[in-house]
Amino acid sequence: MYIERLQLANFKNYEELDVEFSNNVNCLVGNNGVGKTNLLDALYYLSFCKSYFNPVDSQNIRLGGDFFAIHGHYRMDDIQSNDTATVSCTLQKGQSKKLKFNKKACTTFAEHIGRIPLVIVTPSDQNLIMGGSEVRRKFIDGIISQVDKVYLRHLLDYQKALDQRNRLLKQFYENRYFEEDSIAVWDEQLVRNGEPIVAARRTFLDEFCPLFEKYYFLIHPDAPNSEPPTIVYESQFGETLPSMEEQLRSSYRRDAQVQYTTIGPHKEDLQFGIGDFPAKRFGSQGQQKTFLLALKLAQFEYIQAHTATKPILLLDDIFDKLDMQRVSQLVLLVGSDRFGQVFITDTQQGRVESIFMQAPDMPHKIFRVEKSKLIVESQK
Numbered sequence: 001m002y003i004e005r006l007q008l009a010n011f012k013n014y015e016e017l018d019v020e021f022s023n024n025v026n027c028l029v030g031n032n033g034v035g036k037t038n039l040l041d042a043l044y045y046l047s048f049c050k051s052y053f054n055p056v057d058s059q060n061i062r063l064g065g066d067f068f069a070i071h072g073h074y075r076m077d078d079i080q081s082n083d084t085a086t087v088s089c090t091l092q093k094g095q096s097k098k099l100k101f102n103k104k105a106c107t108t109f110a111e112h113i114g115r116i117p118l119v120i121v122t123p124s125d126q127n128l129i130m131g132g133s134e135v136r137r138k139f140i141d142g143i144i145s146q147v148d149k150v151y152l153r154h155l156l157d158y159q160k161a162l163d164q165r166n167r168l169l170k171q172f173y174e175n176r177y178f179e180e181d182s183i184a185v186w187d188e189q190l191v192r193n194g195e196p197i198v199a200a201r202r203t204f205l206d207e208f209c210p211l212f213e214k215y216y217f218l219i220h221p222d223a224p225n226s227e228p229p230t231i232v233y234e235s236q237f238g239e240t241l242p243s244m245e246e247q248l249r250s251s252y253r254r255d256a257q258v259q260y261t262t263i264g265p266h267k268e269d270l271q272f273g274i275g276d277f278p279a280k281r282f283g284s285q286g287q288q289k290t291f292l293l294a295l296k297l298a299q300f301e302y303i304q305a306h307t308a309t310k311p312i313l314l315l316d317d318i319f320d321k322l323d324m325q326r327v328s329q330l331v332l333l334v335g336s337d338r339f340g341q342v343f344i345t346d347t348q349q350g351r352v353e354s355i356f357m358q359a360p361d362m363p364h365k366i367f368r369v370e371k372s373k374l375i376v377e378s379q380k
Contacts, residue, residue, distance in 0.1 A: 310340030
């Protein structure tokens, strides 16, 4: 699966754009601030019905405009297939965002998740290592949700029940009373949806971690075997621990005091390590960058294995803090047959061109981005 053509109107800094892409590697080169990342964000919108960078949809309308429109034309299977699809995401000021798949309106955005698998890597992903637990939970939840609709439904229902329980706890605090029967109704909903979430995360990591370690050493083949990358799931629940239902009940007093739910899969975390040390505190910038890239490439392979579709891969300004050997290793890797369509942004055209000189047979297009316009510099 790949996107053949992208059309934009009034999206961020693009007043109008109509561009056709290579089904293999596409490189967007140009100075900072010319719109390279904005174009990747448009592709992200077509997969997830939202921006990766700005959660306020109205702020993605071009300055002075009153709407934006993003249209993607996709080839859904292999290159010999005639199966095509069109995805459109539009927003008019003062109205709700709309998404259409093959000109048919989607009743919910959730039904579209997973149709156009996509993996994005950006400098902001550093938050996966340096940020709080919520970022890491969203990472694994986002991967599983692209391949498992039942999991996505459990997540949505769990969040609704959690919001209701927290609202009730706040009311109890403000009115100086506690009603156990009322809170137990939401406990039941949390347990019903939370236990499958925890189980699915454990199953996911059992499969994901070997993929992650494989890509770490592919990108950084000279990394010492004594410093393997590790991912540990920090959970409040397990065979030797009290059940979720028991822990929720025993947390009533504490939850009532702090006015929110302190027990559940929404409080769990992943511990990232290199060797015996936390990657957050002891990993060098190069090690952390390699760690993040390995996470995202493992995400790609996991989604491909569960959907029989190669996701679109977006690599936004990811060469900083990597030496040229690892840059070349990465581009040659993602340009190989194991991956599908790839988009790469970079400020240095010469660096990109030198990599393709090492792989002269690799199909690609290099676009120079200038003043919100894309100019084809070279293609094969």
